[in-house]
Amino acid sequence: MEEREGVRWCATQLGSKGKRHMHMTRHVVTLVVLSSLMMPAPIFAQSKLNVVATTEDLASLAREVGGDRINVEGIARGYQDPHFVEAKPSFILKLQKADLLIVVGLELEIGWLPPLILQSRNVKVQVGAEGYLDASQRVKILDIPTSQITRAMGDVHPLGNPHYWMDPENGRIIAREVADKLSQFRPGDRAYFEQRLADFDKRLTEAENRWSADVAPYKGIKVVTYHRSFPNFAERFGLDIVGYVEPRPGIPPSPSHTFELIQEMKRLNIKLVLVEPYFDLKTPEAIGRSTGAQVLVMPPSVGGVKEATDYFALFDYNIKLLVNAIKAAGGK
Amino acid sequence: MRRSLMASVLMSALALVSVASPALAQAPDPEAVRKEIEQLRKEFEEIRRQYGARLAALEAKVAAAPAVTQEQPAAAAAAQAPVVADIQPQPAPVSGGASAGASKVFNPDIAAIGNFLGSVGRSPGNPNPGKALELHESEVSLQAIVDPYARADFFLSFGEQGVGVEEGFVTFPTIPGGVLLKVGKMRAAFGKVNGLHTHVLPWADRPLVTRNLVGGEDGINDAGISVARIIPNPWFFLEATGQVFRGDSADVFQSSRRGDLTYLARLRAYQDLGEATNIDLGASLASGHNNAGVLDGVDLGRFTTRLSGLDATLRWKPLQRSIYHSFIARSEFVWSRREQGGGPQSAFGYYVSGDYQLGRRWFAGVRVDRSAHADNAGHIDTGQALVLTYMPSEFSVVRGMYRRTRYAQQTQTSNEFLMQFQFAIGAHGAHPF
Secondary structure (H helix, E strand, O other): OHHHHHHHHHHHHHHHHHHHHHHHHHHHHHHHHHHHHHOOOOOOOOOOEEEEEEEHHHHHHHHHHHHHHEEEEEEEOOOOOOOOOOOOHHHHHHHHOOOEEEEOOOOOOOOOHHHHHHHOOOHHHOOOOOOEEEOOOOOOOOOOOOOOOOHHHOOOOOOOOOOHHHOHHHHHHHHHHHHHHHHHHOHHHHHHHHHHHHHHHHHHHHHHHHHHHHHHHHOOOEEEEOOOOOHHHHHHHOOEEEEEOOOOOOOOOOHHHHHHHHHHHHHHOOOEEEEOOOOOOHHHHHHHHHHOOEEEEOOOOOOOOOOOOOHHHHHHHHHHHHHHHHHHOOOO | OHHHHHHHHHHHHHHHHHHHHHHHHOOOOHHHHHHHHHHHHHHHHHHHHHHHHHHHHHHHHHHHOOOOOOOOOHHHHHHHHHHHHHHOOOOOOOEOOEOOOHHHHOOOEEEEEEEEEEEEEEOOOOOOOOOOEEEEEEEEEEEEEEEOOEEEEEEEEEEOOEEEEEEEEEEEEEEOOOEEEEEEEEEOOOOOHHHOOHHHOOOOOOOHHHHHHOOOOOOOEEEEEEEEEEOOOOOOEEEEEEEEEOOEEOOOEEOOOOOOOEEEEEEEEEEEOOOOEEEEEEEEEEEEEOOOOEEOOEEOOOOEEEEEEEEEEEEEOOHHHOOOOEEEEEEEEEEEEEOOOOOOEEEEEEEEEEEEEOOOOEEEEEEEEEEEEOOEEEEEEEEEEEEEEEEEEOOEEEEEEEEEEEOOOOOOOEEEEEEEEEEEEEOOOOOOO
């Protein structure tokens, strides 16, 4: 009873101060809520469509089609592993202003894109909305698992290999999809987008003929790559990928796997190891020293090296890199 | 059923052809052929009518059949399944009104994360000494898009003390005005650590300041409503959050009256300092009633607690080598003013930590702790910790942590070694930022 009295006394003494604190915090919260609701939403540029692409490859393709009628921003840099991008709040600001979000899909961005989309508060780019374009929908996808998969196989993509933009024919399909989507948003500019698409299509055909002619003498050449980033590229340009530096997708090299790979490369006389710019060169160079193979840093994305400034330059660079290396190694 | 009908049509057509062909070959009387065709047409019409009637009857039968509910025994469901299968073989047997195939598409993403802890060493004065070996927590998450307007997240926590809903909330990301609205039970946006689940922390425990002033492992985690909006400005990312809770958060906020709510406000600013470096600053304020005046379940005191916090996070991650090297410095400073019998207590606590990624799988960290007790500001705990983390993959963590703590009013220093194993199965979650 005495304790209760004591509590009551303290309550009387402290009540007024406590209530002041309480009221202050309550007012702050009310202010936050009201200011949130009353503050005008940011005014977006109406003249140009704001397009955000998750990778620089998709951004480059969008630029080809959209020209000066759109603003394009990419999220992941070409020299960065697209599986491990940080969900920075600065990307939320990009998405907040976006009219169109183009994604690679096939769970490439699963570790970082969903929270960005959610926090963008942008109804246009939510999954399934009109401003959400999954570029994987109509392209040719390779490495689709045909039997049950588990994570014992490493970071396997259950929907197939997401590095599909490395086939120019898929690039053509993506450009078509982007043109359709842009026309949907800006019907008045349809002719402009179609004209740019036709021009892109023509230039891509010419470039493909050139690239194919460059690599034609070396069709079927056997190579090893670090990660499974190049199946579409290999299929299009006739490379035969016979092994990987990673023992399983996403799993760093192990000594036993590296040893087996070296034996296999020696047996098959493989003289090329292709490495994405974001992987450590220590193991590939050790493999190169043991086998006499050249280690090529080959970007799978626009911006992966400074010369790969756009979608065409990416293939120009890679084809030239490959052909020069093969020539230096003395043909096949 | 449709297949049978089509088969009949096909057979009739074949019959027509087979009958018609010889007739043409023998060049019979055209009138006789016409009659024959007319006869076949009538027969075909009759067959079609019969099949139509049978089809309608069977459809009616299917519609009239009582739906098999999930409560019904499996045997009953099995007994009904063949009837359905007889009529319409393509879809799988219906059970509980849910189809076996399509409904799975809408199942939420499910993941389970185990957090196993082992502790050795002496810890005099530790109010929560860990057990030698324990499956400290198992978290099950269920996450999905609800409809075009909302998504839902459930995090169920299974510990040695039982099962609880750690979080369960719906988020409305598309409300006009750029507001992100969350409703449900959620971890409050007070500082950094309070909002994080145990499995994404870079340590095997929570800092002393969290334990002493912000509700420990459970933290400020309550039923409420949260509103967050990005404040537009040309310079940096700025987000204001306002939250209102029931007032039931561990030993920080306890309300015994419906009107005694807990209020929380947070301002977060973020800026890229370059491609590889960024800084994240936050200020938080929370106020609500505490349990100091509750005696025998009756709130006599109407005492309140006010928490103020500042937090800062500096991240460095070179993009081209982001999977190999990174550094994160974190700190939180918390001031607590708790009213209670005998006078208010103003306590202060903080932690400062740094974590460096040594290689693709290895991380090393250090943390310095100091915190007074919320109910007795004169009692101060201090601590230091060293952490070494090995991540075999994105889905598992092995961590060792040496923790040295001097608890208030203890003459001996506590020296403990914690060993943590974390393992995740199921849906791929987002990487923490």
